[in-house]
Structure formats: structure tokens, C-alpha cells
Amino acid sequence: MAKSHKLGLRPYFLRRIRGTATAGRHLPRSGQDYNRKAQIQMFETVAVLVIFFFLIAFGLSFYFLVSKTQASKEYERTLQLRSITFTQKIATLPELDCVRVTVQVERCFDSLKTDAFRHILQNPGIKDDYFALFGYSNVTIQEIFPSVHTYQLYDRALPNASASIPTTIPILLRNPHKNTYSFGVLRVTLYA
Amino acid sequence: MPKKHTASPRVFQEQRAQMEIMGLTIIILLVSIGILFAIGIISKPTEDIKRGYEQKQLAVNFLTTLLDTTSGCQLNTFRQLLMDCATDRIVTCPGGLDSCSYAKTSFRTIFSRTLDPIRKGYYLSVDGPQAVKSITQGSFGTSATPTPCPGERDQATQPIPTLGGGTIITRLEICDRPPQ
Numbered sequence: 001m002a003k004s005h006k007l008g009l010r011p012y013f014l015r016r017i018r019g020t021a022t023a024g025r026h027l028p029r030s031g032q033d034y035n036r037k038a039q040i041q042m043f044e045t046v047a048v049l050v051i052f053f054f055l056i057a058f059g060l061s062f063y064f065l066v067s068k069t070q071a072s073k074e075y076e077r078t079l080q081l082r083s084i085t086f087t088q089k090i091a092t093l094p095e096l097d098c099v100r101v102t103v104q105v106e107r108c109f110d111s112l113k114t115d116a117f118r119h120i121l122q123n124p125g126i127k128d129d130y131f132a133l134f135g136y137s138n139v140t141i142q143e144i145f146p147s148v149h150t151y152q153l154y155d156r157a158l159p160n161a162s163a164s165i166p167t168t169i170p171i172l173l174r175n176p177h178k179n180t181y182s183f184g185v186l187r188v189t190l191y192a
Numbered sequence: 193m194p195k196k197h198t199a200s201p202r203v204f205q206e207q208r209a210q211m212e213i214m215g216l217t218i219i220i221l222l223v224s225i226g227i228l229f230a231i232g233i234i235s236k237p238t239e240d241i242k243r244g245y246e247q248k249q250l251a252v253n254f255l256t257t258l259l260d261t262t263s264g265c266q267l268n269t270f271r272q273l274l275m276d277c278a279t280d281r282i283v284t285c286p287g288g289l290d291s292c293s294y295a296k297t298s299f300r301t302i303f304s305r306t307l308d309p310i311r312k313g314y315y316l317s318v319d320g321p322q323a324v325k326s327i328t329q330g331s332f333g334t335s336a337t338p339t340p341c342p343g344e345r346d347q348a349t350q351p352i353p354t355l356g357g358g359t360i361i362t363r364l365e366i367c368d369r370p371p372q
Contacts, residue, residue, distance in 0.1 A: 059226065062226065062227070062230045066234060069234045080241045081241060084241070084245055107253055107256070107257060145302045145305070146262075146263075146298075148305070167246060168246075168250075169246075169249065169250070170253050170258075171253075172257055180267060181260055181261055181262045182261065183258065183261040183302055185306060
């Protein structure tokens with residue numbers, strides 16, 4: 001009894017070698033069987049590790065793909081907001097606006113000021129000075145009714161631009177001599 | 193020593209296999225849910241801020257600018273022409289046209305030079321006395337019976353008070369034209 005009790009406390013593999021731990025049960029018969037079993041277990045472990053790393057790689061690639069998509073959407077959104085802000089800034093330029101009793105009239109350009117400003121911007125030095133305001137863009141004012149006339153105010157294209165965002169808003173073109181208002185459109189194209 | 197009750201090796205192996213399959217199933221479920229989330233995020237369309245702003249502002253600005261434009265008919269604005277059209281129609285415009293016909297023709301010219309080239313549909317409705325209703329026009333339906341914009345549209349409304357105490361309601365709808 002003491003011997004069997006002592007045997008019961010011994011490590012499992014010793015009891016296996018002596019043949020007492022698994023008496024009466026189905027057993028591998030030789031050392032080769034032990035090796036095979038160990039190899040199978042090693043293979044299982046390696047397979048689990050391979051799948052684990054595969055899952056990690058899969059997850060990481062998805063994460064980077066989602067991040068890239070989010071970043072490009074954010075960039076597009078920023079570009080659109082920039083284009084709206086830029087157009088609103090042009091629409092309220094003091095160099096072009098109509099002023100009635102020192103009050104700026106909304107959505108109105110003075111045709112004489114517009115023509116004069118167009119001539120001024122043809123000077124390369126002054127055009128460079130206005131680069132801080134206009135950047136890479138194209139600003140055109142088109143008179144639609146009653147007569148048709150185009151004022152090309154500013155044009156500086158960005159080489160290899162990846163995007164161009166056009167915005168059109170209707171404006172009034174005031175003729176201060178006759179005090180009449182023509183229907184026009186302000187076309188702004190921002191390059192990015 | 194009492195013998196401990198233990199499960200037979202075969203049952204134990206079966207239970208272990210079931211647990212492993214359960215584990216694999218859970219992993220597959222988690223990965224599938226993750227993939228679905230990722231596809232949902234990637235395929236979400238970009239919010240078009242510019243288009244929404246431009247279309248809303250276009251309708252409002254267009255109508256206000258249109259009404260404040262000098263018509264070329266005795267230096268009246270279109271707002272004044274509509275008021276004349278709704279009341280006495282005493283203004284005579286170039287070509288012998290009355291204020292209603294001249295306004296209608298001029299509006300059509302403006303729309304053809306601005307909204308048609310950028311493939312925007314429109315519907316301008318003028319509501320009030322019978323005479324001003326004839327100015328209603330649009331790019332859908334026929335020229336005799338224009339119809340409002342189908343589907344999604346942005347609109348602006350401008351009331352114009354007349355001398356007789358009435359009101360002319362002008363409404364402009366702008367929408368995208370369906371591709372041809």
C-alpha cells in the first residue's frame with residue numbers, strides 16, 4: 001500500500017515508463033509513439049501560432065485600410081470647407097464690393113471696380129502680392145443679363161493639381177453710372 | 193484510498209474537441225463582425241458638404257439676385273416688373289411686350305445661360321393674380337405646363353407685396369437633372 005501510494009505521488013511520465021500509471025488502459029507501446037505524439041502536439045501549437053499571426057496581420061491590414069479611407073474622406077471634407085470659405089471671402093472683397101452709403105451690399109460687385117481690379121492684377125508684382133489671398137485658383141466674373149461679358153480676375157493654376165473644386169454663386173453687377181444692376185455669376189475654382 | 197471518479201479518456205477527448213470547435217467558432221464570429229464593421233465604415237459615402245451648401249445657397253441667392261436685377265425695361269427691376277404685371281400692366285417693354293411677357297422671356301434667357309450649362313433643373317413658380325401665373329416656368333414638363341422638380345430639391349421663396357395690398361409669392365426650386 002505504501003509502495004503504491006508512493007508510486008501515486010511520482011510524476012506521470014515515470015509512472016508511464018514503469019507501466020503502472022496506465023495499467024489496464026490502451027497505451028502507445030514504444031518511444032516512437034511518444035515522439036509521434038509530441039510531434040503532433042508541436043504541430044498543433046505551430047498551427048495555432050500561424051493562425052494567430054495570420055489573424056493579427058489580417059486585423060492590422062483592415063485597420064490601416066479603414067484609417068486610410070477615413071483620412072482621405074477627412075481631407076476631401078476639409079477641401080470642400082476651404083473652397084466654401086474661399087468663395088465667401090472673394091464675394092466680400094472690398095476691392096470689388098458695392099457700397100451704398102458706406103454699407104456693403106451683399107452679393108454685389110461694382111463693375112467699374114471689378115474692371116479696375118482686373119487691370120491691376122495683370123501686374124505680375126501685384127499678382128504675387130495677392131497670392132497670399134487667392135493662392136492657386138481661378139476667379140472669373142461673368143455678366144449674364146442683359147449683356148454678356150467675362151472678367152477674368154485671377155488665374156494661377158497649380159502644377160499637377162490632384163483636385164479642382166469649382167463653386168458658382170450668382171451676384172449682381174452694379175453699374176454706378178446708370179445705377180443699374182446686371183445679373184452675373186462668380187465662378188471660383190480652387191486647385192489642390 | 194477511495195478511487196476518484198474520472199471521465200474516461202474518450203469522453204474527455206470528445207469534450208476537449210467540442211471546446212476547441214466552440215473556440216474556433218467564436219473566433220470566426222468575432223472576425224466576421226469585425227469585417228462587417230470595417231466594410232460598413234469603408235463603404236460609407238463621403239458627406240458632400242459643398243454640394244449641400246452650394247445647392248441651398250444657389251436657390252436663395254439666385255432668386256434674390258434675379259428679382260433685384262435691372263430688367264432693361266425702363267430701368268425697372270424684375271421685382272418691379274412683377275408688381276406691374278400683377279396690377280395695372282402699364283409698363284411697355286422693348287419689342288412691344290408687356291411686363292409679364294418680358295419678365296417671362298428674360299427669366300428663360302437667364303436660366304438658359306446659368307443653370308442649363310451646369311445641368312441643374314429648376315422650377316420657378318409665381319403665384320398671385322392670374323396674369324403673373326403665366327410667368328411660371330421650369331425645365332421639367334412642357335413649356336405650357338411646367339412641373340416641379342422631381343425628387344430631392346432645394347427651394348427659396350420670396351414674397352413681393354403689391355400696391356393693391358396683395359402679395360406675389362415667387363418660389364424657385366433647384367435640383368439635379370437626371371442623366372440623359
